[in-house]
Amino acid sequence: MNYTYQLRNHTMKLYFMPAVLLSMLIITSHTYSAEYRFVELGTFGGTTSNAYDINDFGQVAGLARTAEGYNHAFAYNSDIMTDLGTFGGTTSMAIGTNNSGKIVGYALTTEGYQQALLYESGTKTNLGTLGSHTSTAAAINNSGQIIGSSNTTDAAASSHAFLYYSGTMNDIGTLGGLTSLGYTISYANDINNNGQIVGYSLATIGQYHAYVYQGGTMSDLGTLGGNTSIAKAINDSGQIVGYSPNAGGNDRAFLYQGGIMSDLGTLGGTTSQAHNINSNGVIVGTSQTASGQTHAFLYDDGIMIDLNTFVDPSENFTLARATAINDNGDIVGYGINASGQTRGFILYNESNLNAVPEPATIILSLIGAVSLFIKRRMK
Structure with missing residues (x-):
């Protein structure tokens, strides 16, 4: 509708x-007008689905539950949801997609190990690991560079962020962590078309910090005043979004640009998280409202908007979390339908959001x- x-x-x-x-x-001083076509995504016979990414052609990656109760990765295109299967195990998850329609995520093997997945042209490829048994691919850019994280062979079985390209998985390191104990951790969440990678890494005892990795160097982005921060996405202009606790201990969505991490505020509540940013600098995420509910938001030009205001109330659907926005302004995420079930959604922007x-x-x-x-x- x-x-x-x-x-x-x-x-x-x-x-x-x-x-x-x-x-x-x-x-x-500002008037926004947008027209969206709302789509509630189905399942593979179960009760749950989540949408995690959308490319500029409207192709969506996510997961949906089967009738047997297992989560399976899906590709959604032209109103058709395709089950991507597994590596022989029971579950899988699609997390990212690029403009070529390639999809990344993870799938369980017959032995029960979670390993990074690349799906293209109907074929699944196991990307392997950094030496241990577990890995997850989180994003793929338009050049086919893939990032994610994998357990390594070190004594503490730490997870390290990786860059996978041309058939090789490379460890991109950490912010240090507890190197004296062999306990070092990093995760990669996104990569832009310039090869810049963002994620978070153990910086010191109990403190994970957001980072940007470029030119072989991992740089700490700091926090909003608390002990931790997580970078979720980066666009081709190098703008980074994520979330970090403020001095009061409440998670707040942030935009990092020009060396400055800025708090984006909330929808009236105390917490918020930014999950994605497109090439136009439009940000989506989730926030607590003044009444304590969790609602998806869109943030543009200094204004945070509750995405539920773009959905006809007759849909009886609450948009809880927006996970991605493409350069056309199409948005995906998940929320709660009239039956109280978690379902993925798509908001197709049919007017382009303009001031x-x-x-x-x-x-x-x-x-x-x-x-x-x-x-x-x-x-």
């Missing part, structure tokens, strides 16, 4: 104008009209 919603804020009235013109001068003309333009136009009105009254 298509549903149009407009958000207006910072309403300003110019009270010095004649009454006949006053009604013309209700000016908003109306700047207030200054409107004001100048109306000032001209007012001047003409006054001149005529003085004659």
Whole structure:
């Protein structure tokens, strides 16, 4: 169903104008208008589905539960959900996709090991590990570079972030961790088309910090005042989003750019998390509302918007978490349907989210009209 919603804020009235013109001068500092087509994703016979990524062609990657109660990776395209299967085990999960339709995630082997998965053209490939038994692929860029994490062969069985390309899985290291104890950990969550990687790593005892990896160097991004931070996504401009506890201990969505980590606020509650950012700098994630509910959000140009305002209430669906947004403004995530079941969703942007003309333009136009009105009254 298509549903149009407009958000207006910072309403300003110019009270010095004649009454006949006053009604013309209700000016908003920002008005957003968008029309979305809402799609609730199904399952493979079970009760649950989640959508995790969407490429610029509207192809979606995620997981759906089978009638037997197992989660299976899916590819969704043109209203068709395809079960990607496993490596012989019971479960699998699709986490990322690129514009070629390649999908990455993980699948269980017949021995029960979780190992990184690449799915392309109907074929599943096991990407292997960094030496132990477990690995997960989290994202793939348009060049086919894949990132994720894998257990290593060190004594503490630590998990390290990896970059997989041309058939080789390379360990990209950590922020240090407890090297004296052989306990070092890092995870990779995203890679952009320039090869920059983001994720989080154990920096010191009990503290995981967000990082960006580029040119062979892993750099600590710091926090919002708490002990930890997690980077979830990076766009091709190098803008990074994620979440970090503030000094009060509450997770807050952040945008990191130009060496500065900025708190994006909330939908009225105390916590928020940013999960993805597109090339236009539009961010999506999840936030607590003033009433304590968990709602998906869109953040653009300094404004955080509850995505539920873009869905017709007759759908009886609560968008809880937005996990990805493509460069067309299409959004995926998951929420709760009328039956109380967790289901993946897609919001297809059918109008492109745009701001109306700047207030200054409107004001100048109306000032001209007012001047003409006054001149005529003085004659």
